[in-house]
Amino acid sequence: MTETRFDVLAIGNAIVDVLAHADDAFLTEHRIEKGAMTLVDEARAQRIYDGMPPGIEISGGSVANTAVGLASLGGRAAYMGKVRDDQLGGVFAHDIRAAGVAYDTPPARGGPSSARCLIVVTPDAQRSMNTYLGAAVEFSTSDLNADAIAAAQVTYLEGYLYDPPEAKRALEKAAALAKTAGRQVALTLSDAFCVDRHRADFQNLIDNYVDILFANEQEVMSLYEVAAFDDALQAVRGHCAVAALTRSGAGSVVLGDGEVHVIDAEPVDELVDTTGAGDLYAAGFLFGITHGADLATCGALGSVAAAEVISYFGARPEVGLKDLMAAKGFMVRDLMLS
């Protein structure tokens, strides 16, 4: 097998987040489902935005955040996702490249504008997301760079991209290209409602292609239509080599190699905004797995990266994660203090 150029190549919705604080009454007034990611059309996005308090704009997108986290750990990260050639698209491309992630998906020259996610953060630090996908849904097989996929240890797929049929085809093709090249495929289920929309397709994808599955407890319970976390834990065995199941403050459970690891959450001084916790958990975990760490260490790296991102507003790391992990003494290649 040829050398890899990337540890992880992530493919997902390229989104700029618009974050604002509001109280629960705002959610009720705008019929926003608390804690969920809801797809909205442009008209509804505009109505919610019109009612929102002043916000800040930060580049986001679930697996894009993971790619940025991986780069911050010193990993080699690449990203594919679609924006338009408008101002928010330019902001997205600038930010992900400036974070050290290889990104060269050509922007759309016409059609819907760049995707944005209107995130309302309530006083309990929960985030409720309203996503206008815009140009992101235009992602198609023609945007896949087969050479980059073959050159990545892990191709990491965002479940959200199963919503647009063209993008779903592109993810399936990317998974097949990665396997043909002898590489690994990882998947995040993204959101319990997303699983509900694509349950059978996700099960097929996992059974046929996925080596490493990321899901939170609601997502994995939805996937196997069970009511208890432990039932989901038992159900996922045998469907993929590794599964990392996150449980917010209760930490995570990692399955693989016939082992089960129960990993504690990393304590945080102040919980500010949970946006990006799962994305950064995946960054830590994937860094570990592509750098020879055992599964328990992969989970611990995920916990520390997640704890870092929830201690402030926004879904991308503000500190150099490599230094943070090295200071915590992780014995992982490329992380140890020299």
Next chain:
Amino acid sequence: MTETRFDVLAIGNAIVDVLAHADDAFLTEHRIEKGAMTLVDEARAQRIYDGMPPGIEISGGSVANTAVGLASLGGRAAYMGKVRDDQLGGVFAHDIRAAGVAYDTPPARGGPSSARCLIVVTPDAQRSMNTYLGAAVEFSTSDLNADAIAAAQVTYLEGYLYDPPEAKRALEKAAALAKTAGRQVALTLSDAFCVDRHRADFQNLIDNYVDILFANEQEVMSLYEVAAFDDALQAVRGHCAVAALTRSGAGSVVLGDGEVHVIDAEPVDELVDTTGAGDLYAAGFLFGITHGADLATCGALGSVAAAEVISYFGARPEVGLKDLMAAKGFMVRDLMLS
């Protein structure tokens, strides 16, 4: 005289700030003047942006921040400034209106894109600003709403708008309209280099129209071409009814009614980003002066509002300033706890 509809109507450059952390080497490499606001053309803005780390976008603009601060204090604020009908222009308009400021300057339908200010924050919490003015420089007399000016207790002018000749004419006309209506005119000198570019014109404006002058020590020293702060203090007497001269951590000096008040800075727990300190000082001061406070109280309101905004990233208040001031026990109309 008819009733007023606004306490303060602010006129300035409508700008979206792009903030990122970088070290001093970045300033050196890009030949950026530390601590200053430098005007850049679109090509240079693009080069700096290309080199910048990932950023966050927050609506800004000096006197726009003041208008937002005034609204946060419970004051009646209005704003005039020019954006284009692009995405960043939409973000600016949304944010200032969502903050409770009346804003109805029509966006330009063509020409340069909306203004942005690339702000590099170094580890010492200094901010170095590179402003691409874009659509903001298209502000002209045709954008003035004479009824709104006549209905505002104070029309507050941003010195930066003296750079584009059309906008300079618009500010002078706004000042004349305010005086004709029997209202007050306030001016911020904005930046010592800006004073250098327009010294004689600013002196004329102050002598003929300005009731309340805001300047930091570098700006007022540049205005009268003196080398010591006290010399500037003596020089400004007699040129305007009230002058509020800010000195960063050394507080401020307020002149007016034959009095001189030396006001302490409000202590801050952690200095994060000085962006907006002067803008919010003006918000507190103008709230006081339009609500019957004495000059010492106006200065103290300015100090508290400035201290609030420098304790985090960005130039607009994150907490309700009205509650903050009320909790601090200020005896000012519309601020006292009921």
